[in-house]
Amino acid sequence: MLSVKTTESAPVARAEIFELRAATPADRPALLAMYATFEPRPGSLGLPPRYGLEQWLDRIQSFPNLLLWDRERVVGHGILCPQDDSAEVAVFIHQEYRGRGLGTLLLSELVQQARRMGLRRLWGMTELDNVPMLRLARSLGFVSADDPRQFYLDLDDAQGNESGERPAA
Numbered sequence: 001m002l003s004v005k006t007t008e009s010a011p012v013a014r015a016e017i018f019e020l021r022a023a024t025p026a027d028r029p030a031l032l033a034m035y036a037t038f039e040p041r042p043g044s045l046g047l048p049p050r051y052g053l054e055q056w057l058d059r060i061q062s063f064p065n066l067l068l069w070d071r072e073r074v075v076g077h078g079i080l081c082p083q084d085d086s087a088e089v090a091v092f093i094h095q096e097y098r099g100r101g102l103g104t105l106l107l108s109e110l111v112q113q114a115r116r117m118g119l120r121r122l123w124g125m126t127e128l129d130n131v132p133m134l135r136l137a138r139s140l141g142f143v144s145a146d147d148p149r150q151f152y153l154d155l156d157d158a159q160g161n162e163s164g165e166r167p168a169a
């Protein structure tokens, strides 16, 4: 379990402790509650889906799923979809919690989990105008693929940028 305390300059004027932990079947109602009010839906290349949320969650439940909690509320969801020695990553932060580093925290943890699993490459894909996601990926060392909507990180080459540190200029 990972906890993070935001600074007092965070948009919500109260001390906040977020917890990041692996999802369990018992967390399904809280995850559905996050997606019930998630905007936009879909947010990126059809995900999270406007319809058939339960079916989507069923399809991905065998993969590593991480949930970010604000007390009893799920406010973020990260997924690692492994295939052979690589995996696709996707992160979703509820709109009330964006822009304060939580997406970076979630993707960082997915990268660390991928490394623990012995994976060699992580990749993701989003729309070209999804500036937050593309910036987030780049800040953790992901680079663009031939298809500019796609970004990838070779874990053999990565040197700890997933800690949130910026790559050297």
Ligand SMILES: CC(C)(COP(=O)(O)OP(=O)(O)OC[C@H]1O[C@@H](n2cnc3c(N)ncnc32)[C@H](O)[C@@H]1OP(=O)(O)O)[C@@H](O)C(=O)NCCC(=O)NCCS
Residues within 6 Å of the ligand: 039, 040, 043, 044, 089, 090, 091, 092, 093, 094, 097, 098, 099, 100, 101, 102, 103, 104, 105, 124, 125, 126, 130, 131, 132, 133, 135, 136, 139
């Ligand atoms: C993409 C997403 C996960 C980012 O989450 P977040 O918690 O807001 O991200 P962070 O606060 O960690 O910021 C990540 C980067 O985006 C930038 N950013 C955040 N909001 C931004 C905005 N509205 N416009 C431009 N850049 C923005 C941040 O400055 C940061 O870049 P930097 O590291 O170069 O400073 C979130 O916007 C989201 O859930 N979007 C909808 C779903 C989606 O598109 N998921 C991607 C699936 S692959």
